[in-house]
Amino acid sequence: MRPEPLVQWISAWGGSFHETLLSNLSWHHVFPVDANFSYQRPADINPELVSLEDKYYVLFISSEGDAGNWNIGFQGGAWQSTTRGQVPVAWGFNLQMFEEFPFVAQYYYRTATANDGFMAVSTPLGYAYPDVFPTSYLPDAKAKTIALMDKFNVNSVYAYKHYNGAGSSQYRGITISNNFNFSNLGLFAEQTNAQMTMLFDPALMTQKAYTNYGGLLYNHVNDDTFYADFSNLTTVRDRIVSKLSGKTKPRFLMAGYQRFRFDNATLATNDVTLPRLKTLMDDIKNNTSIGADVEFVTPEKFTYLLRKSLGLSTTVPAVENNGQKLLVFSDQNNRLQLNLQLESAQLVQIRVFDLAGKLILSENWNMTMSNDFKTISVAQKGIFILNIKGQNVNLTSKIVNGK
The missing domain is CATH 3.20.20.490 (GxGYxYP glycoside hydrolase, C-terminal domain)
Structure with a gap:
């Protein structure tokens, strides 16, 4: 064969x-x-x-x-x-x-x-x-x-x-x-x-x-x-x-x-x-x-x-992996609203990179519940990479800020 x-x-x-x-x-x-x-x-x-x-x-x-x-x-x-x-x-x-x-x-x-x-x-x-x-x-x-x-x-x-x-x-x-x-x-x-x-x-x-x-x-x-x-x-x-x-x-x-x-x-x-x-x-x-x-x-x-x-969505949908889910929304003030869903609340690190790989933002997020929300602000406008990292957690999403 x-x-x-x-x-x-x-x-x-x-x-x-x-x-x-x-x-x-x-x-x-x-x-x-x-x-x-x-x-x-x-x-x-x-x-x-x-x-x-x-x-x-x-x-x-x-x-x-x-x-x-x-x-x-x-x-x-x-x-x-x-x-x-x-x-x-x-x-x-x-x-x-x-x-x-x-x-x-x-x-x-x-x-x-x-x-x-x-x-x-x-x-x-x-x-x-x-x-x-x-x-x-x-x-x-x-x-x-x-x-x-x-x-x-x-x-x-x-x-x-x-x-x-x-x-x-x-x-x-x-x-x-x-x-x-x-x-x-x-x-x-x-x-x-x-x-x-x-x-x-x-x-x-x-x-x-x-x-x-x-x-x-x-x-x-x-x-x-x-x-x-x-x-x-x-x-x-x-x-x-x-x-x-x-x-x-x-x-x-x-x-x-x-x-x-x-x-x-x-x-x-x-x-x-x-x-x-x-x-x-x-x-x-x-x-x-x-x-x-x-x-x-x-x-x-x-x-x-x-x-x-074709009129299809041109962004990658919400990131899901092994029951973990990350949703990102941009509000009317161009702030980013994060919704992170994990098996249980934990301390995670939020990092935002530009397309050249330069770190733009880094901060810790001590979740209070397994399905938690957080607002972050990225001063620059453009397309960025958002990464959420924690214990057995590594979720990455492409985001557009300041449309």
Whole structure:
């Protein structure tokens, strides 16, 4: 059996798979890191600075994000490109690998630019298919997914399922399908606060958003956007321009899930370097008919604007984890009202960071009841990260102050 269908079999028993082809993992696991590191990035969206316009929003995603060797190997060397930071892209990562090897995670977060967007592949838990998780495993899987997305501030997911040419078959008592169970997948996305799940699935229409399954699913399939031939950039340019020309705006296009490689690499047909990707983007922008209306974006911006275009909430919902719940409201005086629900009252620490990771506010909160309220004031306006920490408590939420 090919590896991809076998992962479905593993998921049906409640597991996830982490391909590595690596040595020295124990060294990466214990390498010293900053225990108080705030996993924020310049690509985070500030709603005050982002508006939906009549444009074509185009996204490129680096492939292999679920593979540990790609995560630790500088994304096929592309992360070290001198062109990185000049073009908006989506980098796929395995968030469970970040959890196990925080030294690797902190390297990427410290060196990321505003054009380096992050997505979880193919789930935050690694390579897995949550649509086939056993029912008894779902509470734990959801709690761990929420915790990983909250900790690493990654709320968009890339998933794919298409490797069973027979459509559906049985392997040792487990059904291996060529397609997702969309209701199960959508419900998992909705209940884990995933803001978008990008799919490659032959059973759905391409370049289309779906909200009827729960959550937000966006599919691309069989339209030369998945490991497409990038050997001739003129052909790729014409292909992308033709997908956009004459279409109503705003419009969203997932233009390429491609394997990124290091500069000057010998490329296979579906490989691309960042310098070549920049050349392609510049060429499209120079197109006299549509170029001025094209904007290449990070997955954070793609997700935010797609949700806004559909009338969906553009903020991450209340944070819940293992029965703990944090709600944040902004009152008419631009003060933040916190509602913290724990099993029992305790002393917790409130910390507020800006998007660069700078500590803005720190104060203790001695709760008087398990479901308690507190008002805090943040002098600055903008988007911030709120963290509540205590005994067996670590809840994080993105907040907007002073709309």
